[in-house]
Amino acid sequence: KQEVTQIPAALSVPEGENLVLNCSFTDSAIYNLQWFRQDPGKGLTSLLLIQSSQREQTSGRLNASLDKSSGRSTLYIAASQPGDSATYLCAVGTASKLTFGTGTRLQVTL
Amino acid sequence: GAGVSQSPRYKVAKRGQDVALRCDPISGHVSLFWYQQALGQGPEFLTYFQNEAQLDKSGLPSDRFFAERPEGSVSTLKIQRTQQEDSAVYLCASSRDRGHEQYFGPGTRLTVT
Numbered sequence: 001k002q003e004v005t006q007i008p009a010a011l012s013v014p015e016g017e018n019l020v021l022n023c024s025f026t027d028s029a030i031y032n033l034q035w036f037r038q039d040p041g042k043g044l045t046s047l048l049l050i051q052s053s054q055r056e057q058t059s060g061r062l063n064a065s066l067d068k069s070s071g072r073s074t075l076y077i078a079a080s081q082p083g084d085s086a087t088y089l090c091a092v093g094t095a096s097k098l099t100f101g102t103g104t105r106l107q108v109t110l
Numbered sequence: 111g112a113g114v115s116q117s118p119r120y121k122v123a124k125r126g127q128d129v130a131l132r133c134d135p136i137s138g139h140v141s142l143f144w145y146q147q148a149l150g151q152g153p154e155f156l157t158y159f160q161n162e163a164q165l166d167k168s169g170l171p172s173d174r175f176f177a178e179r180p181e182g183s184v185s186t187l188k189i190q191r192t193q194q195e196d197s198a199v200y201l202c203a204s205s206r207d208r209g210h211e212q213y214f215g216p217g218t219r220l221t222v223t
Contacts, residue, residue: 032209032211034211042217043201043214044153046212046214095208097158100152100154102151
């Protein structure tokens with residue numbers, strides 16, 4: 001059974017810092033990996049999708065990497081802003097479903 | 111274009127009542143998924159449809175949970191004889207096809223009293 005772990009569970013950084021969120025998974029037989037953000041009381045917003053054959057994806061200030069053989073992904077956020085404050089969820093995908101971690105709660109302070 | 115929509119956004123049910131939660135996927139999306147999210151946890155998979163066929167229902171927690179997508183578009187998740195442990199946010203997602211990026215709706219928050 002796939003298990004997804006995210007470290008740290010919570011993180012507080014001052015505005016402008018670069019930061020890295022970590023995700024690890026136990027079964028490397030995956031289709032893809034998706035990173036989401038979730039604001040309190042809201043649904044999930046897709047940030048980046050990495051296919052299993054890819055090593056990284058970039059969107060604006062976000063960069064996600066995937067090392068399937070070691071079962072790891074990282075989400076790098078450059079020049080953090082208060083608007084980045086949210087919970088970030090990593091999800092590992094097969095053909096039929098996503099398996100989620102419990103998330104990293106990020107707070108960016110002024 | 112419109113994203114995934116869900117209704118109702120909030121539902122309060124007395125223990126033992128039946129509830130029905132609706133999901134409208136993105137137009138043209140073949141795959142549809144239901145997830146359950148407890149407070150402070152990541153979403154947990156419930157079931158998956160490819161068009162009108164329910165191909166995976168391994169995550170449904172009991173036979174009180176039933177999902178359908180009869181015309182391959184709108185889907186309904188039904189929970190019979192609700193229990194307190196059913197209280198959660200129910201999320202629907204759709205994707206262009208299996209293995210593609212999933213887009214989520216805002217969720218339905220179910221509270222069973």
